[in-house]
Amino acid sequence: MKWSWTLLADIAIALLLLAGFAGVLKAWLRRSRDDPAVLILKWCATGLCVLAILYATAFALPYAPLVAAVCGVFLSMLWTPNIVETLFKPLWHAWTGADEPPEPKPFYAIARAKRQRGQYAAALADVRAQLAKFPNDFEGHMLAAEILAENMLDLDGAELTVNRLCHIPAITPQQKAYALSTLADWYLRIGQDPENAERILRQLVENYPDTDLATTARQRLARLPTAEHLADRREPARIKLRKGIENIGLQRTPVTLEPPPEPPQKLAARYVEQLEKHPDDFDTREKLAVLYADAFQRLDLAEDQLEQLIQHPAANPGQVVHWINLLADLQIRHGRDRDTVRATLERILELFPGSPYAEQAERRINLLALEFKRREIAPTVKLGVYEQNLGLKGRLPR
Structure with a gap:
């Protein structure tokens, strides 16, 4: 009974080893670059060589060393390519990306080459052929819209392409906003059509309310040129000359050739009207703040306008750091004390701790004393009384 259990254990171990060996051979056969039939022949030849060496060695044949040498040379010639591949395979995979196939990507080089040669219809056909394989590719849809708008002057087709792009679930909101903004640019630059450009930008505001994308679109709406302005830009510039001042060299007072500046009241009214239509027009609100402080001496109104900009969520x-520094400039310019200016600049340290903005603000705080000193009015130096009309005397002075 003891002998039977030992025999069964040996048989089980042999079967396990055989199964492991078969698994190794199967994995080897699957991963090898050799053809399966060629690899099996190599295994058989290797087995015969090993048996020949074992037979010659076991029976102490006189030509056993010669058999071992011949079989060794044959096996080295047989397996050297596989051994080299196994040893250098990790390095080769690190360089080439292993045996994984490359990720399939659309190819637009041919379409771009045809576009450069003026073959716009063929280029568009190539782009659409790639989009048939990769329907969610953002670059391809934008390239098709660009060819339609800029080369074929088909803005309706470009808008249709952009609208299809915006209905693809895989496209991000940033990509959709870029596509709509580009379409608005095409309507302005190519179609000279501010109405459609405004429609596209308002669509962007409606699709993404309370976002940075909507804020940027609203600021573009605030600076959208009118149709008259675009028409003036298309025509050659005409310079209207005014009649000059006669006898300019005989004028008793200095002559100013520049046109008089626009009155501050009229300028402020224009800024306020613009902000009522477009409250997110950052540039106009900043100009209004500076106008309130410098022209009307109303630093309180300027601070209110700048505070609206600083607190804007978009x-x-x-921009926030720029407006805080501008507020500090206005405070210094209009007589606020050093503690007030320091508190204003310290807001940057509180809002952006550990940032480059905070380092710049800290440097400016440390140099506030010098900044105030530079802005002080220099004392007037009273000069002595000298002989007048010295150059008109009949004789040289002694």
């Missing part, structure tokens, strides 16, 4: 850090 303002980026760079």
